[in-house]
Amino acid sequence: MKLRNSADRQASVPMGEFNGAAYATIHEVPSSPRVDNFRKVSVLPLIFLIFYEVSGGPFGVEDSVGAAGPLLALLGFLVFPFIWSVPEALITAEMGTMFPENGGYVVWVSSAIGPFWGFQQGWMKWLSGVIDNALYPVLFLDYLKSGIPALDGGWPRVVAALALTVLLTYMNYRGLTIVGWVAVALGVFSILPFVVMGLVSIPKLEPSRWLVVNLHNVDWNLYLNTLFWNLNYWDSISTLAGEVENPKKTLPRALFYALILVVLGYFVPLLIGTGSVPFDRELWTDGYFSDIAKIVGGVWLRWWVQAAAAMANMGMFVAEMSSDSFQLLGMAERGMLPKFFAKRSKYGTPLTGILFSASGVILLSWLSFQEIVAAENFLYCFGMILEFIAFVKLRIKHPNASRPYKIPVGTIGAIAMCIPPTILIVVVLALSTLKVAIVSLVAVVIGFILQPGLKYVEKKRWLKFSVNSDLPDLDNDISQESTVSLVD
Numbered sequence: 001m002k003l004r005n006s007a008d009r010q011a012s013v014p015m016g017e018f019n020g021a022a023y024a025t026i027h028e029v030p031s032s033p034r035v036d037n038f039r040k041v042s043v044l045p046l047i048f049l050i051f052y053e054v055s056g057g058p059f060g061v062e063d064s065v066g067a068a069g070p071l072l073a074l075l076g077f078l079v080f081p082f083i084w085s086v087p088e089a090l091i092t093a094e095m096g097t098m099f100p101e102n103g104g105y106v107v108w109v110s111s112a113i114g115p116f117w118g119f120q121q122g123w124m125k126w127l128s129g130v131i132d133n134a135l136y137p138v139l140f141l142d143y144l145k146s147g148i149p150a151l152d153g154g155w156p157r158v159v160a161a162l163a164l165t166v167l168l169t170y171m172n173y174r175g176l177t178i179v180g181w182v183a184v185a186l187g188v189f190s191i192l193p194f195v196v197m198g199l200v201s202i203p204k205l206e207p208s209r210w211l212v213v214n215l216h217n218v219d220w221n222l223y224l225n226t227l228f229w230n231l232n233y234w235d236s237i238s239t240l241a242g243e244v245e246n247p248k249k250t251l252p253r254a255l256f257y258a259l260i261l262v263v264l265g266y267f268v269p270l271l272i273g274t275g276s277v278p279f280d281r282e283l284w285t286d287g288y289f290s291d292i293a294k295i296v297g298g299v300w301l302r303w304w305v306q307a308a309a310a311m312a313n314m315g316m317f318v319a320e321m322s323s324d325s326f327q328l329l330g331m332a333e334r335g336m337l338p339k340f341f342a343k344r345s346k347y348g349t350p351l352t353g354i355l356f357s358a359s360g361v362i363l364l365s366w367l368s369f370q371e372i373v374a375a376e377n378f379l380y381c382f383g384m385i386l387e388f389i390a391f392v393k394l395r396i397k398h399p400n401a402s403r404p405y406k407i408p409v410g411t412i413g414a415i416a417m418c419i420p421p422t423i424l425i426v427v428v429l430a431l432s433t434l435k436v437a438i439v440s441l442v443a444v445v446i447g448f449i450l451q452p453g454l455k456y457v458e459k460k461r462w463l464k465f466s467v468n469s470d471l472p473d474l475d476n477d478i479s480q481e482s483t484v485s486l487v488d
Contacts, residue, residue: 040245043254045180046237048187050258051265052319053236054085056312057190058269058289060139061230066284067223070274071213076227077266081259083420088234088384089259090407090417091391093252096238097404098394100247103330104238105387112390112397115336116451121386122331123447128379129236129324130360132229133317137161137361140313142287144306162362168317169358172325175347176243179318186315190308193293193301194269201276201296210271212279221431228377228428230266234259235387236320239327248404272296321361325353337454338463378432378440381425388418 041049064073099107105125110118141160145151151160172179234255241247273292283291290309294302329350332341345351394401395414409417432440458465 039177041176041180041243042245043250045184046254047258048183049180049319050237050254051187051261052183052315053233055262055265056316058266059309059312061266062284062286062288063222064226066281067219069213070210070279074270080227080231081263083424085231087417087421089255092235092238093255093405094403094407096241096251097248100241102239102242102326103334104241105235106331109386109390112393117386119336119451120447121383124379124383126324126327127443128376129320130357131364131376133320133361134364136313136317137164140310144310165361168314171318172321172354173345173349175349176322179322183315183319186311190312193304193308197293198272201272204296205275209275209279224428225377236323239323239330252405321357324357325350328353333466335466339466375436375440377428378436381429
């Protein structure tokens with residue numbers, strides 16, 4: 001098929017090949033011409049979309065202190081980013097600028113190891129994202145139930161969770177640029193109370209409290225899952241690359257600034273919370289930061305933190321749903337899903353993808369917090385292994401492919417960079433409970449069945465699929481590499 005007409009498009013080249021100037025593909029399935037008329041996402045909204053894909057603030061990190069104590073919690077949020085977040089963000093910057101289109105990591109894996117594994121990547125990451133999103137209405141209500149006891153359980157909680165899901169789904173429907181600027185506003189509102197808390201807590205800080213640790217009484221499963229959950233999903237923004245303004249430059253820079261924001265957004269509140277109140281392991285559970293706010297600043301600060309937590313969960317929900325729904329759109333444009341998944345609303349948003357993602361959230365909202373975190377981490381680990389394989393294989397097989405941002409390491413360095421996070425993945429998988437492992441493996445098996453099933457449906461022409469969606473072929477790519485700085 002031909003490319004849609006656009007002033008900023010270069011001459012058509014095979015999907016995945018590069019002419020040194022612009023990413024283009026003869027296999028791209030054209031979307032509605034009106035899509036080009038919608039505003040693209042710029043740097044600042046993209047930073048906060050990444051912030052909410054990964055973090056959203058310190059809400060939910062309390063379990064790390066309860067599981068391992070202040071010292072290990074603080075060290076974890078300092079060391080873990082170098083083991084996991086930095087490599088994942090760098091790989092996302094390189095691969096996301098190499099393939100600046102909706103679908104993100106699905107296209108990476110498909111290009112490197114084939115369409116079957118590309119589909120598995122898409123299935124596991126989408127399911128992991130939907131499971132993740134099922135958590136945010138739960139956390140939202142957990143932070144409000146101290147002020148509104150009726151939300152603690154029963155039908156009021158169910159109705160409130162459903163209403164919140166519908167409201168935030170509608171926000172996604174209205175447009176990604178709206179979601180981006182809403183994320184900026186929510187981010188500022190969520191961060192500010194911790195700035196205030198830090199100032200008012202200075203007289204109460206006791207540095208000796210930061211050093212409390214008991215290695216014989218550590219819940220390693222909860223500790224590692226909490227760290228992993230709070231510091232992953234850097235690659236999720238890649239599924240929105242087609243909606244980003246000048247993604248070759250914007251995406252790497254947004255990832256760089258978001259990384260700084262996320263790490264500080266965790267470490268500083270933990271430093272304040274663990275240093276300003278005596279350590280009581282039983283109290284460090286979800287929502288404890290609001291209690292600390294009351295202790296150090298009063299009821300007004302507690303309400304502010306609770307409101308910020310509620311807003312943060314809204315931000316994480318809309319960011320995650322945007323990523324999940326655009327991923328389905330990107331997969332449909334590559335012929336992996338029926339064509340109706342590529343349908344856009346009049347606002348340019350993936351209508352079918354949003355509806356499917358919202359339905360998944362509602363169906364999975366009955367899971368507990370710990371089960372949600374463990375299940376999504378298990379599936380996410382499988383997906384990350386495929387990404388690491390794709391990253392290394394493309395470096396080896398297609399070293400001359402255009403990479404607008406390229407990690408300044410060679411093949412050996414690329415392999416070495418993937419070793420520490422891979423070891424961490426093995427540890428997280430090994431610590432999973434039998435129930436989580438069985439449920440997750442069943443989900444993986446479903447993906448193995450879905451892909452050939454959809455191919456059969458396509459062969460029988462029961463549903464329409466996008467045409468000419470062959471995988472990228474970089475074998476003949478001899479274009480000169482060009483790179484950009486993360487911060488210039």
